[in-house]
Amino acid sequence: MNASILNIGDELLIGQVVNTNASWMAQQLTECGIRVREVLTIADERQAITEGLERCLKNADTLLITGGLGPTKDDITKHTLCAYFHAKLVEHAESLRNIERIFARRGYPMTETNRQQAMVPDCCEVIVNEVGTAPCMWFEKDGKTVVSLPGVPSEMKHLMQNQVLPRLKARNGGLCIVQKNLIFQGIGESFLSDAIAPWEEKLPSHISLAYLPQHGMLRLRLTASGSNEAALQKALADESRYLYEHVGKYLVGEDMDSLQAIAADCLVRHGKTLCTAESCTGGSLAARMTAMPGASRYYLGGMVAYSNEWKEKALHVSHDTLSRFGAVSEETVREMAVHAREVLGSDYAVATTGIAGPDGGTAEKPVGTVWIGVASANETLTRLLHCSDLRAQVIERTCNQVFSDLIQLIRKECGK
DSSP states (O other): OEEEEEEEOHHHHTTSSOOHHHHHHHHHHHHTTOEEEEEEEEOSOHHHHHHHHHHHHHHOSEEEEESOOSSSTTOOHHHHHHHHTTOOEEEOHHHHHHHHHHHHHHTOOOOHHHHGGGEEETTSEEEOOTTSSSOEEEEEETTEEEEEEOSSHHHHHHHIIIIIHHHHHHHTTTOEEEEEEEEEOSSOHHHHHHHHHHHHHTOOTTEEEEEEEETTEEEEEEEEEESOHHHHHHHHHHHHHHHHHHHGGGEEEESSSOHHHHHHHHHHHTTOOEEEEESTTTTHHHHHHHTSTTGGGTEEEEEEOOSHHHHHHHHOOOHHHHHHHOSSSHHHHHHHHHHHHHHHTOSEEEEEEEOOSSSOOOSSSOTTEEEEEEEOSSOEEEEEEEOOSOHHHHHHHHHHHHHHHHHHHHHHHHOO
């Protein structure tokens, strides 16, 4: 089975809202063994929707649509689908009861506009949206399947996980797609490619390799397809052994989304805690830690000490150190890390100080100059980074390097 994804919404096209639906849906479909042929984002306009339907259904046998199902007049997906399938709108009793139940629970009066959301094309199967007011609509025609979902991410995900994906997976004839992600740090994409070229050339035809570089890290994704999931998992494990044997010193983790997730796993497994002391990253380290469920088990807290005055007051960096070496220095980041660990009482502390840009650089310390520090009770590691002059990239690369160094120190002291 193959599928296309059609995301509808002017807010997506103008960049007002980031289209997270597309990436999430594509990932879920792939995990179900369904190949995604195309992802298309279009305006909430009748002609654009009709053209999008025709284009996507030429390339795939299943089409998933999100957006344009709200109660307002500018949400026209349902009406366009009705015309496309030569249907008429009828009131769906169960959807109406669901909408009334939701409004009663929220304590709001239900208007006639809201009632219109219970109107659906008479040719579709309706899947009631238990967490929202816009129902999911399932169409079948000429061997093709079209599923229209609400654009609200929480509603779309609920319907996908509980209704849509199980149905599609049952139809897929047992095809499995299995993936293994391996995260590397400290080696560039071209160097890694050269190092593993003999192995890559001999990969079986049912296993593919993708390079996914990010600032300061590189992810390799192995994908295997077939009918026996256990055999595919074993095949990927067997192939991964080559990477551990030949480039293992650069491999920091596998089957996790990010370096911070690997760091968190290390902290939890060894019963250790962490705090953060940030200057140039402005709280990004803390945000990445606390974005993960269960962060309270290992993350104690952090400080953003942007000014020299606050570095002295909050982190006890000595005035003499700042005067002699400056805020962006090995000496300063070392004191930030050491004193943060002492102040917050954590097992480990990480610190950053640098010039993220676009201005503030000098001939001696240009934009992109960053010092990072990682401290434990036994050791304090420091590292100088020379990043680009783009602020977002400086912060991204710095965070990735901090978590990589933290992982290495924990493994050095506690084992894997």
